[in-house]
Amino acid sequence: MAGKFEMYKDRSDKYRFRLKAGNGEIIAVGEAYETKASCLHGIESVKANAAGAPVVEKEPTL
Structure with missing residues (x-):
């Protein structure tokens, strides 16, 4: 099964997306967007x- 992007509204009524692997595991998340169009642009x-x-690879910061 292929991965997929899921778009949804959070508790603050903002649009967000997450990328899920074929096994359903979340592998990436997007920031909060004010509009659906902005969220779709983020996905693209x-x-x-x-x-x-x-x-x-980044070195740890102290």
Whole structure:
């Protein structure tokens, strides 16, 4: 089963999305958006940018 984006309204009446793997595990979450259109734009941005994004390991901060 393929992964999917779920869009929903939170308790503050803001739009959010989460990306779920095929097994149902949440693997990414988005920020709060004021409008449905903004949330959909956020999802499209993740789709467009994630595939080519590098993995960067950061050192712990003290």
